[in-house]
Amino acid sequence: NMDKWSGKVAVVTGASVGIGEAIVEKLVGHGMKVVGCARNEEKLKQIALKVNGKGPGEMFPFKCDVTNETCILEMFQYVKKTFGSMHVMVNNAGLAFEAPVTSGKTQEWKTMLDTNVLGLSICTREAVQLMRESAVDNGHIINIGSVAGHKVCYMSMYTGTKFAVRALTEGLRLELREAKSHIRSTSVSPGYVATEFAYRLYSGEPERADRLYNQMECLKAGDVADTVVYALSAPPHVDINDIIIRPVEQLV
Ligand SMILES: NC(=O)c1ccc[n+]([C@@H]2O[C@H](COP(=O)([O-])OP(=O)(O)OC[C@H]3O[C@@H](n4cnc5c(N)ncnc54)[C@H](OP(=O)(O)O)[C@@H]3O)[C@@H](O)[C@H]2O)c1
Numbered sequence: 001n002m003d004k005w006s007g008k009v010a011v012v013t014g015a016s017v018g019i020g021e022a023i024v025e026k027l028v029g030h031g032m033k034v035v036g037c038a039r040n041e042e043k044l045k046q047i048a049l050k051v052n053g054k055g056p057g058e059m060f061p062f063k064c065d066v067t068n069e070t071c072i073l074e075m076f077q078y079v080k081k082t083f084g085s086m087h088v089m090v091n092n093a094g095l096a097f098e099a100p101v102t103s104g105k106t107q108e109w110k111t112m113l114d115t116n117v118l119g120l121s122i123c124t125r126e127a128v129q130l131m132r133e134s135a136v137d138n139g140h141i142i143n144i145g146s147v148a149g150h151k152v153c154y155m156s157m158y159t160g161t162k163f164a165v166r167a168l169t170e171g172l173r174l175e176l177r178e179a180k181s182h183i184r185s186t187s188v189s190p191g192y193v194a195t196e197f198a199y200r201l202y203s204g205e206p207e208r209a210d211r212l213y214n215q216m217e218c219l220k221a222g223d224v225a226d227t228v229v230y231a232l233s234a235p236p237h238v239d240i241n242d243i244i245i246r247p248v249e250q251l252v
Contacts, residue, residue, distance in 0.1 A: 001233055001235075002030040002031075002229060002232060002233050004138075005027070005030055005031070005032050005087065005088065005232060006030060006031030006032065006056060006057075007031060007032070007033070007056065008032055008033070008087040008088065009032070009033045009034075009035070009079065009083045009085060009086040009087055009088070010027050010032045010033070010034045010035070010086070010087065010088035010089070010090060011034075011035045011037070011075070011076075011079060011086060011088070011089050011090070011123070011127060012024050012027070012034055012035070012036050012037070012090040012092060013037050013038070013064075013066050013090065013091055013092050013093035013119065013120075013123060014037075014038055014066075014092040014093030014094060015034075015036030015037055015038050015044060015047065015059075015061075015092070016036075016038035016039070016040040016043035016044050016047070017038075017040075017043060017195065017196050018193070018195030018196055018197060018221050019092055019144060019190070019193060019195060019221045019224045019225065020036065020038065020090075020092040020093065021036075021047055021221065022220075022221035022222045022224065022225035023090055023092060023224075023225045023228050024036045024047060024051065024059055025047075025050075025051055025222075025225070026222075026225045026226070026228070026229050027057065027088070027229075028051045028052070028055075028057035028058060028059050029051075029055070029057060030057065030229070031055060031056040031057045032057050032088070033057070033058050033060065033083065034057070034058070034059045034060065035059075035060045035062050035075070035078070035079055035086075036048075036059050036060070036061055036062065037061075037062045037063070037064035037066070037075055037093075038063070038064070038093065039063065039064075039065045041061060041063040044059075044061030044062070044063070045061050047059060047061070048060070048061050060082070062075050062078060066093045066114075066115055066119030066120075066122070066123065067111065067114040067115055067118075067119055069122055072119065072122050072123060072126065073122075073126065076126040076127070076130060079130065080130055084134060085130065085131070085134035085136055086127060086130050086131060086134075086136070086139070087131070087136055087138070087139050087140070088139065088140050088141075088142070088232065089123060089124065089127035089128075089139070089140070089141045089142065090142045090144070090228065091119075091120040091123055091124065091141070091142070091143045091144065091165075092144040093115055093116075093119060093120075094115055094116045094120075094144065094161075095111070095112065095115055095116070095197070095200060095201075096112065096155055096158040096197070096200075096201045097109075097111065097112060097157075097158070097201065098155065098201065098202075099112070099155075099157055099158075100155075100156060100157075101156040101157060104157060108157075109157045112157055112158055112161050113157075113161060116158075116161035116162065116164070116165065117161050117164045117165070117168070120143060120165060120168065121168060124141055124143075124168070124172060127139070127141060128141065128172075128176070128181075128183060131183060132179075132181065132183075136183075137181060137182045137183065138182055138183070138236055139183040139184070140183065140184045140185075140186065140231070140232055141169075141172060141183065141184070141185050141186070142186045142187070142188060142228055142231060142232070143165050143168065143169045143185075143186070143187045143188070144165075144187075144188055144190070144224070145162050145165040145166050145169070145187040145188065145189040146158075146162040146165075146189050146190060146191075147189055147190065147191045147244060147246060147250075147252075148162040148163075149162030149163050149164075149165050149166040149187070149189055150166070150189060150244060151252070153252070162189075165187060166187055166189070166242070169185050169186065169187035169241070169242070170185075170241070170242075172185045173185040173239070173241060182236065184231075184234075184239045184240075185239070185241065186231045186239075186240050186241060186242070186243070187241070187242050187243070188224060188227050188228055188231065188243045188245065189242065189243065189244045189245070190219055190224050190227075190244075190245050190246070191218075191219065191244075191245065191246030191247055191250045192212065192213065192216070192218040192219060192246075192247055192250055193218060193219040193220070193221060193223070193224055194213045194218040194219070194220060194221075195221055198212045198213060216247050216249035216250060217247055217248070217249060218247050219245065219246070219247050223245065224245065227243055227245050230243075231243065
């Protein structure tokens with residue numbers, strides 16, 4: 001049941017396209033006030049134009065690069081000033097480079113770690129602190145991991161970041177239980193989802209991304225967003241911790 005979230009505040013990172021955009025649409029549809037962040041502010045504004053004004057929910061675009069801690073802190077200041085509190089954090093911003101551990105570029109490793117691991121961790125810390133200082137005990141942190149966080153694939157460093165996401169989701173859960181908080185911690189780990197992800201990964205070689213996404217009927221961004229909604233819909237005593245969702249035809 002999503003009624004409990006109507007009028008409540010969510011922050012979604014990586015909201016300009018793909019899975020993040022789909023999550024924003026669903027949460028706004030369920031009446032939430034959603035701060036959607038990404039680097040491409042124009043895209044965020046277009047999404048706001050598309051989803052706002054249809055119901056009680058609303059999207060608030062916020063330009064934020066999650067590799068920049070100052071940007072993240074400014075975003076949470078904005079959330080605190082505008083709404084006084086928040087209830088749902090969706091850490092979705094993420095990317096991959098082809099950067100093998102034997103030959104990859106250090107800068108590409110750093111960008112993956114800064115985005116997929118540290119950006120997610122800083123957002124988690126700030127979200128939990130804002131929830132706790134505003135006495136929100138039923139908040140929910142959702143991390144978008146990957147099947148690559150459950151089994152090692154060929155992209156070693158990307159896989160490493162997604163194993164870290166899974167560890168951080170469970171570590172967060174343990175910290176929250178220790179603090180006697182009822183905030184919940186979920187990771188959603190998708191297989192192939194047809195988004196911009198592979199086009200960015202293989203930038204300059206779109207035919208490789210086409211091949212990847214055409215080899216089977218991939219998940220759609222909305223399928224992953226539905227899974228996020230499922231986790232959020234659980235009754236307050238149910239903590240859905242880890243969900244793997246693959247296209248039916250995906251083997252690995
Ligand atoms: N597609 C798949 O097959 C797949 C499978 C498993 C897991 N995932 C995970 O799902 C998540 C979303 O991926 P997607 O498939 O939706 O990919 P996508 O279409 O490439 O979208 C990625 C999103 O992340 C944002 N982003 C990237 N770097 C950012 C930064 N430094 N600061 C803020 N936002 C940033 C992008 O926005 P801007 O460029 O505007 O900043 C964009 O909105 C990622 O964590 C990814 O690892 C994807």
